[in-house]
Amino acid sequence: MKEDRGWNPYLAGALSGLVSIGSIWFVGKYFGASTTFVRTAGMVEKLFSPERVATMPYFIKEMPIIDWQWLFVIGIGIGAFLAAVSSGSFRWQAVPDMWQDRFGSSFRLRGTVAFIGGIIAMFGARLADGCPSGHGLSGVLQLAVSGFIAFIAFFVGGLISANWLYKGGGKR
Amino acid sequence: MELLYGLITGILFGFFLQKGRVLRYDKQIGALRLQDMTIVKFMLSHIAVAMVGVYLLHDFGLVKLSLKPTILGGVIIGGLLFGLGWGLLGYCPGTSLGALGEGRWVAFVGIIGMLVGAGLYAEAYPYLQKTVLTWGVYGKITIPQILGVNHWLVIAPFVVGTVFLFRWLEKKDL
Numbered sequence: 001m002k003e004d005r006g007w008n009p010y011l012a013g014a015l016s017g018l019v020s021i022g023s024i025w026f027v028g029k030y031f032g033a034s035t036t037f038v039r040t041a042g043m044v045e046k047l048f049s050p051e052r053v054a055t056m057p058y059f060i061k062e063m064p065i066i067d068w069q070w071l072f073v074i075g076i077g078i079g080a081f082l083a084a085v086s087s088g089s090f091r092w093q094a095v096p097d098m099w100q101d102r103f104g105s106s107f108r109l110r111g112t113v114a115f116i117g118g119i120i121a122m123f124g125a126r127l128a129d130g131c132p133s134g135h136g137l138s139g140v141l142q143l144a145v146s147g148f149i150a151f152i153a154f155f156v157g158g159l160i161s162a163n164w165l166y167k168g169g170g171k172r
Numbered sequence: 173m174e175l176l177y178g179l180i181t182g183i184l185f186g187f188f189l190q191k192g193r194v195l196r197y198d199k200q201i202g203a204l205r206l207q208d209m210t211i212v213k214f215m216l217s218h219i220a221v222a223m224v225g226v227y228l229l230h231d232f233g234l235v236k237l238s239l240k241p242t243i244l245g246g247v248i249i250g251g252l253l254f255g256l257g258w259g260l261l262g263y264c265p266g267t268s269l270g271a272l273g274e275g276r277w278v279a280f281v282g283i284i285g286m287l288v289g290a291g292l293y294a295e296a297y298p299y300l301q302k303t304v305l306t307w308g309v310y311g312k313i314t315i316p317q318i319l320g321v322n323h324w325l326v327i328a329p330f331v332v333g334t335v336f337l338f339r340w341l342e343k344k345d346l
Contacts, residue, residue: 012192013217075182080273083190118285121257127250157255162204
């Protein structure tokens with residue numbers, strides 16, 4: 001299969017930067033994504049023990065409600081779907097190509113690593129108070145010291161684990 | 173109304189993320205393995221454009237900055253942890269939803285993992301608030317502030333440096 005190259009990433013990135021400016025100018029909202037995961041976790045936990053959630057400091061700080069960012073994150077999924085379908089690059093796929101080449105097509109292995117990775121990534125993102133959107137894009141574009149440090153730390157951590165995963169490490 | 177804006181903004185952002193092919197596991201891990209810098213090109217293009225735009229608007233008093241405080245303990249330890257998890261998952265919080273949108277459905281497992289991670293963080297928060305989050309607290313500071321210079325003296329070299337980086341990446345075919 002021919003690799004579809006999509007748009008020039010500089011162009012797509014610059015256009016998304018214009019969307020960011022518009023959002024900040026007209027609505028006063030900076031891009032971010034990871035707080036939404038806290039709010040959603042709170043909503044799920046509320047189903048089981050609403051009294052407990054109501055007393056937890058972190059859910060008092062980040063209330064389990066649907067806000068601007070929550071719909072922004074949902075919108076990312078919808079926008080990606082529209083772009084993928086309109087360009088014929090939508091593909092129902094469980095195990096990514098690069099992973100298959102190295103670790104085979106076992107969904108269980110890929111799923112387990114993705115799940116564990118997700119737990120660690122989100123715990124870290126909340127400790128850092130942001131993810132590549134909130135710190136990496138919004139923080140750096142405002143020249144925030146926290147944004148630059150986070151941006152570097154994200155890549156350092158990622159370089160370590162991705163290269164460990166793909167350079168042996170007894171994983172196969 | 174604000175909610176509707178959130179949805180529209182997200183749809184536009186997701187559209188461009190997908191068009192730039194930034195959502196793929198292969199692209200995210202490709203960057204971390206220093207083989208394919210597509211996501212770095214996308215991110216830095218976004219940043220350079222929005223940096224100039226937002227600071228121009230800010231000079232005219234049309235927008236407010238929304239800075240996250242610099243807490244060295246949280247940002248460094250949390251940032252490294254995020255990176256370690258990101259290298260295993262291959263998606264970040266925003267792109268995981270986008271990856272699901274283009275049919276890469278293992279991202280859904282990652283999303284569930286991230287929800288669990290968020291829940292665990294909420295449990296640990298009272299403890300972390302008294303420890304890690306008290307280490308190296310500097311408040312809402314910017315690079316021009318600590319250098320004591322006008323922000324354009326930081327933005328201009330940043331943009332020029334980004335352009336040179338892009339040229340270098342193209343020359344190396346990354």
